[in-house]
Amino acid sequence: xxxxHQKGHGxxxxxxxxxxxxxxxxxGACMVACMAENNISFRKDDTNKLVSNFWMRVYxxxxxxxxxxxxxxxxPRPCMHCEGHGHHHATPCVSVCPACATDYDxxxxxxxxxxxxxxxxRYCMAACPYHARVFNWWDPRWPEGMEKYLSPDVxxxxxxxxxxxxxxxxxxxxxxxxAYAEKRREIGEDEYQTACTEACPGGAITFGDLDxxxxxxxxxxxxxxxxxxxxxxxxNPKVYYTTTRDWVQKAADVYVGNEGNGVTPA
Amino acid sequence: MSATEEEKKxxxxxxxxxxxxxxxxxxxEPGKPGTWEFLxxxxxxxxxxxxxxxVGWVLFPAVLYCEKQQPIDFSHVVHQEAVDxxxxxxxxxxxxGSFSGIPxxxxxSQCHEEAMGEHPEETRLIDEYIEPGKEIPWLxxxxxxxxxxxxxxxxxxxxxxxxxxxxxxIGESDHTRPYQYNILxxxxxxxxxxxxxxxxxxxxxxxxxxxxxxxHEEKGxxxxxxxxxx
Numbered sequence: 393x394x395x396x397h398q399k400g401h402g403x404x405x406x407x408x409x410x411x412x413x414x415x416x417x418x419x420g421a422c423m424v425a426c427m428a429e430n431n432i433s434f435r436k437d438d439t440n441k442l443v444s445n446f447w448m449r450v451y452x453x454x455x456x457x458x459x460x461x462x463x464x465x466x467x468p469r470p471c472m473h474c475e476g477h478g479h480h481h482a483t484p485c486v487s488v489c490p491a492c493a494t495d496y497d498x499x500x501x502x503x504x505x506x507x508x509x510x511x512x513x514r515y516c517m518a519a520c521p522y523h524a525r526v527f528n529w530w531d532p533r534w535p536e537g538m539e540k541y542l543s544p545d546v547x548x549x550x551x552x553x554x555x556x557x558x559x560x561x562x563x564x565x566x567x568x569x570x571a572y573a574e575k576r577r578e579i580g581e582d583e584y585q586t587a588c589t590e591a592c593p594g595g596a597i598t599f600g601d602l603d604x605x606x607x608x609x610x611x612x613x614x615x616x617x618x619x620x621x622x623x624x625x626x627x628n629p630k631v632y633y634t635t636t637r638d639w640v641q642k643a644a645d646v647y648v649g650n651e652g653n654g655v656t657p658a
Numbered sequence: 659m660s661a662t663e664e665e666k667k668x669x670x671x672x673x674x675x676x677x678x679x680x681x682x683x684x685x686x687e688p689g690k691p692g693t694w695e696f697l698x699x700x701x702x703x704x705x706x707x708x709x710x711x712x713v714g715w716v717l718f719p720a721v722l723y724c725e726k727q728q729p730i731d732f733s734h735v736v737h738q739e740a741v742d743x744x745x746x747x748x749x750x751x752x753x754x755g756s757f758s759g760i761p762x763x764x765x766x767s768q769c770h771e772e773a774m775g776e777h778p779e780e781t782r783l784i785d786e787y788i789e790p791g792k793e794i795p796w797l798x799x800x801x802x803x804x805x806x807x808x809x810x811x812x813x814x815x816x817x818x819x820x821x822x823x824x825x826x827x828i829g830e831s832d833h834t835r836p837y838q839y840n841i842l843x844x845x846x847x848x849x850x851x852x853x854x855x856x857x858x859x860x861x862x863x864x865x866x867x868x869x870x871x872x873x874h875e876e877k878g879x880x881x882x883x884x885x886x887x888x
Binding site: 495498504545570 | 751754803804812815816880882887
């Protein structure tokens with residue numbers, strides 16, 4: 393049913409991300425860039441994780457060993473834009489939404505969220521294994537004068553709705569608009585990049601079409617040492633991570649001993 | 659269980675009038691109250707319907723929509739002759755593919771720095787906007803809510819639609835028509851359409867989500883939420 397209303401006429405894309413955890417220094421530039429780009433308001437105390445809104449959040453994990461073996465790693469976490477496995481494309485949040493406010497676009501692989509449609513039941517937040525979704529407990533508010541810096545390309549959210557990372561979808565709309573004005577349809581790799589990708593000073597994030605062999609992400613995602621978060625759940629996320637450190641990879645899949653490769657059959 | 663059933667029976671018994679008209683039995687005698695009451699009921703019922711229809715179809719829309727006039731009575735006919743490149747002199751694509759929309763004051767100043775004729779609207783334009791350098795607060799009939807993304811480039815360059823398909827005859831108008839908006843939502847009346855029954859005769863009569871989606875469906879364009887929404 394879902395696929396039917398999305399026939400589309402053009403080429404399909406599968407946008408995704410590869411994050412090199414060995415290059416991430418945990419500086420948080422991606423979080424700041426994301427908030428500025430997507431009109432995310434902030435709270436008096438954003439260290440309070442119960443109420444703060446972040447679409448991109450950097451987690452810190454440590455191997456728990458004493459010096460000299462102590463090691464830490466940072467994990468930047470946007471929305472994973474899960475594809476799900478098999479025919480039914482069971483993206484966890486999409487499958488539970490009673491309002492059809494969130495949907496999986498088969499032409500781009502982006503999980504959409506229409507805020508005017510959402511009525512804030514928060515099923516999707518419960519369904520998302522990555523905590524990628526946040527709830528607006530209050531109407532957004534900015535310090536006086538800062539409203540002038542808001543982007544008109546990103547629609548504002550109101551109190552009582554769930555919001556999340558859209559892979560800066562408005563940037564794709566902008567890129568398409570430009571392409572159409574030049575009477576073409578294909579979108580190049582450099583025409584559409586997310587704000588976090590551009591902001592990362594270490595170049596840890598690579599973004600592009602996972603299906604297009606000419607895009608960097610396509611090769612990177614197949615390199616050895618590449619994994620996804622909680623892969624065993626079968627959510628089939630489109631954000632890949634890569635590291636040379638074994639313990640990081642194990643921690644990322646909440647690895648507890650002999651569990652097999654984790655991929656659930658479709 | 660049995661108690662409630664008994665209760666029900668009682669209620670039914672009480673609810674039924676004592677002299678209920680049962681088929682087969684004699685009809686109520688003429689002259690008794692009933693006939694003339696019935697005759698009055700018909701006009702009262704019709705009057706009620708008329709009042710309700712009037713409230714619903716005339717009064718409610720009149721209250722629901724507020725009307726405003728455009729700040730300047732702009733004539734497309736006069737200007738179509740004055741410019742060199744037709745519509746594109748004023749409505750064009752910028753380099754980044756975005757649509758310029760309604761021209762800025764700068765455009766008007768190119769010709770109206772000094773009065774060209776004696777039209778009172780032109781005098782007003784110069785005195786109220788061009789002299790003080792104040793942008794004209796045009797009201798956009800087609801304006802969609804904030805959550806909607808629209809691309810003129812996709813429709814004009816790729817789909818090759820004419821402006822009239824969605825905007826009707828504004829491009830050939832000699833006077834600006836009044837702008838109406840819904841007092842509850844603030845949306846332009848052109849979204850819901852001017853026909854209160856929602857009857858659509860032309861493609862530009864209405865531009866709700868379903869109207870966009872209908873054409874997309876017809877032309878085989880993607881109808882995922884993240885095409886028209888942002």
